[in-house]
Amino acid sequence: MTDNQGTVSYIIVNNVGGITSVTGNLIRFRGQDAPSQELILLNVEGNSNTVFTHQLLEGINQKTYHFDKNRNWYTAFKELKNELAPGPGVIVSNDLHDLIMLQAFNTGKKVVQIVHDGYNVQLALKFEEVVDKFIAHSRFFFDVLSQLLPHRRSDIVHLPYGIPISGYQKTPNTDRPLRLIFLGRMRESKGIFDLPLIQKYLTEKGIQANWTFIGSGPDKQKLVDQWASYEPARFEAPDSFNEVIKLCSDADIFVFPTHFEGFPVSLLETMSVGVVPVVSDLPGGIREIVSESTGIRCKMGDPISFANAIETLHHDRVLMQTLSHNCLQLVRTNFNAECQSPKYQAFFASCMQENSAPRHMSINKKIGSRLDQPWLPDFITKNLRKFYGSATGKRVNDSV
Structure with missing residues (x-):
């Protein structure tokens, strides 16, 4: 599939962990017919987890964006939006930041949220108006989401992810420690x-x-x-x-x-x-x-x-x-990722091909606190927050 048919854009927090592994396998084993792919790693200030410091995947457009929680949200999330490849496509959401962005900025892209666990269920309930489709890895979270969002049942699918299947196999242990x-x-x-x-x-x-x-x-x-x-x-x-x-x-x-x-x-x-x-x-x-x-x-x-x-x-x-x-x-x-990842790519492609407009295009919500305004210079917001601390406005994680 060529670039003018759309790009699959993954936005993930830069952590060494399960979500990064799942995303990497979706890209690495995408198959020959997959749409163009890009990956945006968010280096979130204050993140205590281990981060990647090298190219996660070769052969795709990979970017990093530094997210400073003290900045004016309108400035920061506009910059994040501008990191996306131009034109149509699908944003694959795994966390909070891109969902906040979509409440205030129109990207022209469809949005697929991957529901990994209970935290993502909370995100789905709060931000479902900006999400076009939901993918649940497990049958349990598929059922939970279907019960909590019955009006969106047709937009929720159950699709297990895959992992690389190696040639390794453990040896039997009959009598050793x-x-x-x-x-x-x-x-x-x-x-x-x-x-x-x-x-x-x-x-x-x-x-x-x-x-x-x-x-x-x-x-x-x-x-x-x-x-x-x-x-x-x-x-x-x-x-x-x-x-x-x-x-x-x-x-x-x-x-x-x-x-x-x-x-x-x-x-x-x-x-x-x-x-x-x-x-x-x-x-x-x-x-x-x-x-x-x-x-x-x-x-x-x-x-x-x-x-x-x-x-x-x-x-x-x-x-x-x-x-x-x-x-x-x-x-x-x-x-097996060689079987499961192409199924994800086919689903992303089908979302692009639907004639309906992305749901978030009809949403324009106020995001952040009083210090987060489209007209307020970023340096003012940032300096006030650094000087007065958290009392000056809500943090990103408070939005769940």
Whole structure:
């Protein structure tokens, strides 16, 4: 498809994490018939997460935009709008910033919001008037959104994403110490501070385990400090997907005591090489693919239940190998990016081809606070906010 038929524009916060992985796979495995693609990474001031400092994908137009929360919203969001490729197309929304922009600025492009989790459901409810179509990864969030927005039911689709399927596969472990792995962003909401407690209970049960932690984030050093009293563990932060998958293939069990999830990429990545998940029992993607035939779901915030599940697999290596085989087959059959990503691209293309005008073209709402005005010079707003602090107006995250 040529550029004059429209561009798919992805706007994401510059974080190393699941949304970035999903977006990267949508682009990388888009297929030959996909529309032109561009990626805008938002470097949000004050973001404590690890960011990309290099080209995420070769062969596409990739830009970065620095978003300063103290600026006049009208100036900042107008600049963001001007970063978009000219002409028709689709904006793929994953977070808050572009949705705020669309309330005040007409881009002439259709808008598709990807609903990853409960946070994105909140965004959909607040900003649905500027969104043309919704994609839910999981059946659970598809059903939730359909119930909450019944008048938009025809605009909501369920479409699982895919991941790259590698040639790696974990080797059976019949009698050696268990190889446990955590893969994810190193922050409290991922349940990382339950991990030392899980190891404590495993030690009390006399179960030897070798741990590998993969990821970065604001709470990583705190976890490293808490782990100091246990057996040495590997803390890794690989740069490439291939390195991540290679490390995963050297594990037996994916331990994921997360407190908040949609459809975690790390779950699919580990299962794709046969690593058995022991994960928090949360609605969404986890319950849809982690069943008695593929892994064990545990009560969230209960390290003892995680230790008990690991103990079960420790004593029943045949069961662990059976679950491993089922994991590998499930992901490779149903979540292959080479199959799923072109389906997304076909959906984006169909949105472009619809004759209806983008919904946000009929919306013109006031955004921000009294310090955010189309006529007010940006330097005045910025200096007032820096001088007086948050009392001078709402922040971006307050808009949800």
